[in-house]
Structure formats: C-alpha cells, structure tokens
Amino acid sequence: MVLAERLASVALIGLSLAPLVIKVDPNLNVVATACLTVFIGCHRSVKPAPPSETMSKEHAMRFPFIGSAVLLSLFLLFKFLPKDLINTVLTLYFFVLGVLALSATILPTLERFLPIAWNESMVTWHLPYWKNVEIEFTKSQLIAGIPGTLFCIWYVLKKHWLANNTLGLAFSIQGIEMLSLGSFKIGAILLAGLFIYDIFWVFFTPVMVSVAKSFDAPIKLIFPTGDVARPFSMLGLGDIVIPGIFVALALRFDMSRGSKKAYFNSAFAGYTTGLLVTILVMNWFQAAQPALLYIVPCVIGFLAVHCGINGEIKQLLEFDESGDTAGDESADASSEIAEVELKTENKKSD
Numbered sequence: 001m002v003l004a005e006r007l008a009s010v011a012l013i014g015l016s017l018a019p020l021v022i023k024v025d026p027n028l029n030v031v032a033t034a035c036l037t038v039f040i041g042c043h044r045s046v047k048p049a050p051p052s053e054t055m056s057k058e059h060a061m062r063f064p065f066i067g068s069a070v071l072l073s074l075f076l077l078f079k080f081l082p083k084d085l086i087n088t089v090l091t092l093y094f095f096v097l098g099v100l101a102l103s104a105t106i107l108p109t110l111e112r113f114l115p116i117a118w119n120e121s122m123v124t125w126h127l128p129y130w131k132n133v134e135i136e137f138t139k140s141q142l143i144a145g146i147p148g149t150l151f152c153i154w155y156v157l158k159k160h161w162l163a164n165n166t167l168g169l170a171f172s173i174q175g176i177e178m179l180s181l182g183s184f185k186i187g188a189i190l191l192a193g194l195f196i197y198d199i200f201w202v203f204f205t206p207v208m209v210s211v212a213k214s215f216d217a218p219i220k221l222i223f224p225t226g227d228v229a230r231p232f233s234m235l236g237l238g239d240i241v242i243p244g245i246f247v248a249l250a251l252r253f254d255m256s257r258g259s260k261k262a263y264f265n266s267a268f269a270g271y272t273t274g275l276l277v278t279i280l281v282m283n284w285f286q287a288a289q290p291a292l293l294y295i296v297p298c299v300i301g302f303l304a305v306h307c308g309i310n311g312e313i314k315q316l317l318e319f320d321e322s323g324d325t326a327g328d329e330s331a332d333a334s335s336e337i338a339e340v341e342l343k344t345e346n347k348k349s350d
Contacts, residue, residue, distance in 0.1 A: 041176025
C-alpha cells in the first residue's frame with residue numbers, strides 16, 4: 001500500500017506540473033488529478049490509529065443545511081461588499097490553513113530523512129500573553145512548516161493556478177485522510193443530502209456558480225484549457241473530499257477484514273465513472289454540472305451491487321468506526337493489518 005501511494009503521489013506531482021511545459025487535455029487532467037488525489041487520501045487514511053474526526057448521524061443530516069447557509073452567506077457578501085475586501089480576508093485565512101495542510105501533507109516524506117527523535121519528541125510552546133495556552137509539535141513538524149510557509153507566501157503574492165491547485169490538493173488529501181464517516185449508513189445519509197444540495201444550488205439558482213467564480217481561494221482546482229474564451233476548467237474540492245471519505249471508508253472496511261481491497265476497488269471505480277459522466281455531460285451541454293449528481297449514485301451503486309453479489313450487505317452496514325464496541329473491534333483489526341502492511345512495505349523499500 002505504501003508503494004502504491006508513493007507511485008500515485010509521483011504521478012500526481014508530474015500531472016500537476018505538466019501544463020507548465022506541455023498542453024494537457026483539461027478533461028483528462030480533471031479526471032486523473034481527482035482520482036489520484038482520492039487514491040492517495042484513501043491509502044493515507046489507513047493507519048494504526050483510526051481517523052481523528054468521526055462524523056455522527058446528526059452531523060451528516062445537518063451538513064447540507066449548514067453548507068447551504070454558508071454558500072448563501074458568501075453569495076450575499078460578494079453581492080453587497082467589495083470582492084477585493086472579502087478575498088483579502090479569505091486569503092489570510094487560507095494562508096494559515098494552507099501552511100498547516102501543506103506541512104501535514106509533506107511531513108511523512110520528510111520524516112523518513114530526519115532523526116527518529118525529531119519525529120517523536122514533542123516540544124511545548126507557550127503563547128506570549130496567553131500563558132495557559134500551549135501548542136505541542138515535533139521538530140519534524142516545525143521543519144515541514146518552513147517549505148509550507150514559503151509556498152503559501154508565493155501563493156499570496158502570485159495567486160498562480162499551480163499554487164492554488166497545490167494547496168487545494170493538500171486540503172483534499174488531508175480531508176480524506178483525517179475525516180471518517182463512522183459507518184456506511186452515515187455515509188449514505190451525507191451523500192444523499194449533498195446529492196440534493198448540489199442539484200439545487202447548481203440547477204435552480206445562480207449561487208453555486210457565482211460563488212465559485214468570485215471566490216479567489218483554493219477551494220477549487222483550476223486546469224488550464226488553452227482557450228482564450230474559457231481559460232480554465234474548475235472542479236470543487238467538495239467533489240473530491242466528500243466522495244473520497246466514503247471511498248476511504250470502503251478501503252478501511254476491506255483492511256478490517258483482511259481482504260484485498262475488493263470493495264475499495266468498486267467504490268473507486270464508481271467515483272471514476274461518476275466523474276467521467278460529469279465531464280461528458282458538461283461538454284455535451286456546455287454548462288456547469290453538479291458533479292455529485294453523477295458521482296454519488298455511481299459510488300454507492302457500484303459498492304451496493306458488489307456487496308449484493310457477494311451477499312455481504314449486512315456486514316457492510318454493521319461496520320462502524322465511530323467509537324462503540326463494534327467500531328473498536330473494526331478499528332483494532334484495521335490497525336493490526338495496517339501495521340503489518342507498513343512493516344512489509346518498509347522492508348521492501350529498504
């Protein structure tokens with residue numbers, strides 16, 4: 001798994017840099033970049049410790065409404081306030097988030113070349129004037145923060161599409177790696193809600209498209225097209241992260257059972273198919289499309305059909321990593337398998 005993740009990371013870096021030197025078909029770029037990002041995030045989510053954030057049923061049900069409120073608020077802000085002012089505030093906000101996300105993304109690679117003590121020993125720093133506030137970090141995390149900070153400074157100064165995409169990919173990978181749906185039931189609730197959310201805000205209002213075009217921050221990936229009339233194609237990070245955490249759950253389900261990524265392959269194939277259908281429909285109608293309209297049925301459908309054929313729908317629905325007894329057993333099994341695979345891959349690398 002570690003080797004596959006590393007190869008995918010190299011491919012993603014190469015694909016991201018390719019438009020600087022050669023013309024890359026934007027449709028191919030969208031699909032390949034999104035799929036590689038999901039693949040990397042999913043494999044990084046399999047680790048000895050379960051994902052740090054687990055979504056509850058209530059959170060899943062509220063998420064589309066909270067997302068709608070945020071989206072509408074941004075639309076109104078851009079309509080009644082100067083766009084430059086709003087984007088300046090957002091730039092400062094995403095500068096901090098970008099440093100954290102980019103540093104966390106490159107940290108595992110840096111740790112391989114740094115002393116073990118730097119990776120494990122924690123340093124405690126007390127904030128000036130707030131003596132009760134403590135921040136803990138390792139020396140490796142501090143080292144990773146240096147290139148992260150320099151890169152984000154370049155992003156703020158130039159707002160180059162490559163800088164935007166790099167931060168967007170870091171956000172996506174970290175989101176898929178760190179977030180957990182808890183169970184497939186909660187995942188289905190979340191995806192169903194956002195399925196309706198995406199359709200409503202794209203097809204029935206101008207809000208989604210307007211905010212996406214006005215929002216000058218790395219909440220979307222932009223791909224050069226070479227067309228003067230339409231210089232960039234866009235893909236929202238939500239179309240990567242939201243389905244991605246569901247696909248990641250399928251991979252951890254496989255790992256908890258010791259299987260060879262069977263259901264992960266089905267969910268990942270569903271994501272790829274849904275994204276391809278989105279691109280085809282978008283080009284056919286020459287209009288923005290709600291990607292989750294096509295991705296959600298494909299991801300859930302491919303996984304459900306596979307489970308139905310194997311007669312394992314009950315096992316799938318009973319899988320839980322939200323912290324209860326069943327979830328703890330699943331997490332323990334997944335942790336043991338992840339540790340064995342990591343040791344095996346490290347021996348191969350050595």
